[in-house]
Amino acid sequence: MAFTNVSFTLFSAVELLKRHHLLREIITPDRWTLDVADLPGANTPIPTITYDTRKVSQGTMLFVKGRFKPEFLDGIDTKGLYAYVAEEDHSDRTHAIGVIVNDVHKAMSLLSASFYGLPQHELTVVGITGTKGKTTTAFLAQAILNEYSQGRCALFSSVNLCLDGHTMLPSKLTTPESLDSFRMMRQAVDNGMKYLVMEVSSQAYKVNRVYGLTFDVAAFLNISPDHISPIEHPTFEDYFHCKRQIIANSRALVLGADCDHHDLLREDAKAAGIDVTEFAMGGDAQVVTRLDPNNKEGFIATISDGERSVTLEPMALDMTGEFNIVNAAAAIAIAHRAGVPASSQAMHAVQNVQVPGRMERIRGGDNLLVYVDFAHNYISVKSLVDEIERVYGERNPRITLVSGTTGGKAIDRREGIVKGALGRVESFIFTLDDPNFEDPTDIARQMQSYVTDPAAQTQIVMPREDAVAKAIADAREHNDRFNVVLVIGKGDETRNIINGKPVPYEGDSVVVRRVLGE
Structure with a gap:
């Protein structure tokens, strides 16, 4: 209606x-x-x-x-x-x-x-920004708030929209156009929602999609160069400036203690007159996660609330990755700032979250694991490979990376993706990923030129389905070693932008499972 x-x-x-x-x-x-x-x-x-x-x-x-x-x-x-x-x-x-x-x-x-009747005033609105981890953190925070409110938390993410606390719908933009955002907020309120968690992109501030919106809790996860191109942000300074606008438009800030330019972000918060809650993996932040010594994929979280400190029972995420444990710290800090008590069992809801296309692990036998992940820039690729080495390093894994990158924008990603994996990935397979009006083979050749490790093998394989199949076939030929194949960049996306138009694509996880015979 x-x-x-x-x-x-x-x-x-x-x-x-x-x-x-x-x-x-x-x-x-x-x-x-x-x-x-x-x-x-x-x-x-x-x-x-x-x-x-x-x-x-x-x-x-x-x-x-x-x-x-x-x-x-x-x-x-x-x-x-x-x-x-x-x-x-x-x-x-x-x-x-x-x-x-x-x-x-x-x-x-x-x-x-x-x-739409100012629906934001009837919700506790959380906005999450950063270069990496926004989607995962949004899903984790929504899970906690949903559990705490008996299913009354909406979600706007680059992967899914949820307006009723349980039904996930496909999303088109990281941050919707303002008219669509407020229309969906009204739907969420009418559906009985009390909370909204939304990703906030740099473009949302660049083109005023969230103009006039004040977040009850803003989270600034991290920052590194990304989206630098003539049609996005001309410089890192411009990108960072747009990201920072969320601070002046919020009532409280959750901040990564290890975030680059941390001091400037604290200055922004001070100038805006808002309190800051910091999170980190280890250290002295208000919300700290530490690896569980009894479980390599588990963690322990501690929330310091003034003079009181609460340590939660050990947890393990469905999504592996030390960086996801940091994302869990952010989500716990967000939920606590949004009103969830430190001692609430709702905090444990992070354990049951799986974000489509984010650290999606698919087994191909005793000596083969395939990960499908959205990693698409230097910092996310480096973090991904770091995690593979942390968890599987004792098995001396042979790591294969399947990647392309976008055409016509974010040109710095081409070198950044390679740099994040260089010296640790033994086989690079470059392929198609939203080439738009560029020749995907030209993009792949440019990425290939950045591989300076003489021991690394490189191949260019088109189309993307064939590249995934080639990576898995090569891994099976090296069955004398433990193999990890990383298929990155698209996550859960089911299209490629070619010559300005979306072209249907099965999706990486579907291709992987088909090739593996599942």
């Missing part, structure tokens, strides 16, 4: 834009003005809002944003468009009222929140 807010009118929308200094003028067929009071329908509830001209119906307010072509408005008046919000005048295409603003993305975020 469509949502209608009887208090959201053109008049209320314009007044909100004025308060935020976003309104430039209002354009009608008769005049340009700043006074909306006497315009037709100014005090009539607006029934729908959208940024898609195909969804315009009688009385709609349309946001004109992004790669918009003016011809999309041709014939729009016959659909009943009432008003459009844009940075440019489109009165040559429509007789609808034009609300001209300085920044349409900021305007859309504010107006969408208002249209």
